[in-house]
Amino acid sequence: MKKIIFYSVSLNFILVCLLPKQALGQAKTYISGTIENAKNDSVNLTIDKTYLSQKQINYQIPLKQGQFNIEFQLDRNRLVEFTYQSQLMHLYLEPNDSLNIKFAAGDLPGSIVFSGKGAVNNQFNKNFNEQFKNDFTTSLIEDKMRSLNLDEFEMLIYDNRKKEKMFYTDHADKKLLSADFKKFIENQIKYNYLNYLLFYPVVNANKSTAILKVNSLPAVILEVLDKKAASDAEAMISESYRNFLSSFVTYYASELNGFNKFKDYTISTEKKYVIARDNLKGEPFLFYLTKYLLEMGEKTNPETVKRIYTEMEKEDKTGEYTAIVKEKLGKWMKTKLPKNAEGKLDIASADFKLQGFDGKEISLADFRGKVIYVDFWASWCGPCKQQFPFSKKLHEQLTDKQKKEVVFLYISIDNTEEIWKKAVNSLQLGGVHALSPGGWSSFVAKYYQINSIPRYLLIDKKGNVVDPNAKRPDDESTLQDILNLIE
Secondary structure, X not given: XXXXXXXXXXXOOOOXXXXXXXXXXXXXEEEEEEEEOOOOOEEEEEEOOXXXXXOEEEEEEEOEOOEEEEEEEOOOXXXXXEEEOOEEEEEEEOOXXXXXXXEEOOOXXXXXXXXXXXXXXXXXXXXXXXXXXXXXXXXXXXXXXHHOOHHHHHHHHHHHHHHHHHHHHOOOOHHHOOHHHHHHHHHHHHHHHHHHHHHHHHHHHOOOOOOOEOOOOOHHHHOOOOHHHOOOHHHHHOHHHHHHHHHHHHHHHHHHOOOEOOOOHHHHHXXXXXXXXXXXXXXXXXXXXXXXXXXXXXXXXXHHHHHHHHHHHHHOOOOHHHHHHHHXXXXXXXXXXXXXXXXXXXXXXXXXXXEEOOOOEEOHHHHOOOEEEEEEEOOOOHHHHHHHHHHHHHHHHOOHHHHOOEEEEEEEOOOOHHHHHHHHHHHOOOOEEEEOOOHHHOHHHHHOOOOOOOXXXXXXXXXXXXXXXXXXXXXXXXXXHHHHHHO
16 A cells, blocks of 8 residues: 655745655755646645655645745655646656746646746656657557567667657757756666567567467667666666566566466566566665565565565665565565475465355365365356356266265355355356455465466365366366376
């Protein structure tokens, strides 16, 4: 959950931003402005120090006769969110800036006029973003990735980059832009191109589950990329660079995996960590891993998450990034997954409880001494329901004696008990039914690292997982796989 600290300041009150000790004593930054036809409410200024929408600092600045004023300390050049009512725009700020903005209520950023120190930077940034909005809209570019072959797509983004460079190089106010802002724009252009280039194979590999490989990029295309320069803490202000970090690590982790698509979240996480460790350092390293773990940590073996977190602690001097990981994944990192006598993960011996259809708790241990065919499903999963007639057929093909030795366990990841029970009743499917609510965030989805359903698990009478990715009910050999475990 996003955490925001609010500070309310009067029109003439000077507010000092709460920053780490090393930031204290730095020059102050000022923002003031006038909103035409404004009500006497407030404007908000939000600083996201980790770029992860976590523990943001937010200044709530009251308006007086449509005017506002704030003074604070800024630790580095940043893009900060400026909002009035439901309108939002990003301001580019450097320490010592004294920026004044004027706009009409209901027309931000359209009517905005900048003045003061930092005005030229922000006017250029506004014009650049309006001119090239589509070039930086990921959803639009991903559509192009899916419809164009590699040569066509590379030409598209090459031409986009060329137009962006020309706009920047030939702009009348280029000489008036600050040196740091010029570097920011150059990084936006550079890394937007590199990000989409590396992302292209991944997007196309994910178009279908039938695609098992990620296509490698030709060496001649990758000549534009200097892997040794991938880690650039000064570029962190650029969203294009931050997006590039994810595409960079994902592509080269795929290379490390022989360009085979990952089937296991933990293996994927471990290989991505290796790429990040070997190519990134400092803030880029911490940012990438924090962002990745926030998204995928609970689908990864907790021991792997803990090991990565420990390495991050060594790099995180301020503790800002590791604090986010600990808050989100602290409990998960303490989870102990059961292991067998050989020290290998034994997911059949889990001692967690699930809700049974009759309201009683169910655990895998309840079925020791029987063969268990586990079916992970949900009412919204079409392919899951397509398998149920074949699952019924499996039941029917067993003799009465065999049925006493086999359990068909259906574990739903539906969000609510009502939806789950309604689906079970309509399907009229025999066997044992259990619920682990929450979809992909449900306990069983994270515990068993399930990234697609239907998913099947075959467990023998001793509780050993014979096949963590068992065959589907419509496979003719599935019945024999079950019968082999009865003998």
